[in-house]
Amino acid sequence: MFSQTTEYALRAMACLALYPDQLVATGTLAQMTKVPSNYLAKVLQQLGGAGFIEGRRGVGGGYKLARSAGDINLVQIINAVGRLKRIESCPLGLENHGTRLCPLHRTMDRASALLIDMLKDVSLQDLIGDSQNPTKPLCDRQTMATLSVRGAPAKN
């Protein structure tokens, strides 16, 4: 359901949220998110364009969140690289459907509304600080141990 790009954007944002206020090297980001470097560069560019991350690309480059993880919800991340919006008028431009929509697009709109309602209530912080689920996104056992000791990403 979620596109590859959306999945990758969520991984990248989760990775940066794990290391707040630190510039995470692009190599480390690629390694932890398991996203091919070229693809990741495009995703990071979109996230930067939307104002969610700041930093610089290329060798020696790195990124960090531009705002607090608690202030970014999942709908915002998804919309930075894709589209999770209500359907406001007939996508075929049919006058008699207008903004009331036919049963097909009304159903698709209802599905979008359901998803938006759920995901706008989940912040990036919720994903990395869930007390009910101590597993952290992207982190194997070794990374979890490093995080709890130093909180610093490996240099790359």
Place this chain on the structure above:
Amino acid sequence: MFSQTTEYALRAMACLALYPDQLVATGTLAQMTKVPSNYLAKVLQQLGGAGFIEGRRGVGGGYKLARSAGDINLVQIINAVGRLKRIESCPLGLENHGTRLCPLHRTMDRASALLIDMLKDVSLQDLIGDSQNPTKPLCDRQTMATLSVRGAPAKN
């Protein structure tokens, strides 16, 4: 949220459902769904491969539903051309996440579950025979009038 291909597949299926047991010409399908012919041909091939439609492509070709519109739900159509499935194990293959998933993928799985639950209860028939919403998918006023008189698609 839904991909272009998913949107087009739903339109094509709705169009065929409007004319049950009739071979709808590919030109008519393209015209009513407003989908570019080449793109539509690929979508129809996928829908045929999944066993939802039958017919033949090319000049003089046409398609019809291979089963009753009441027996096809929207999750099935979406999965014929894309992917709307639960997340059953860590997409990154991390052992410590396994099938329990981290908070990121558990949230994405919860979103998928919500959508599947909603859309599996909507059949193709529900979209074209909704008594609460007499507007038919893809149909402008003129097509609605033709449908109510003859039920036959224009030849093309």
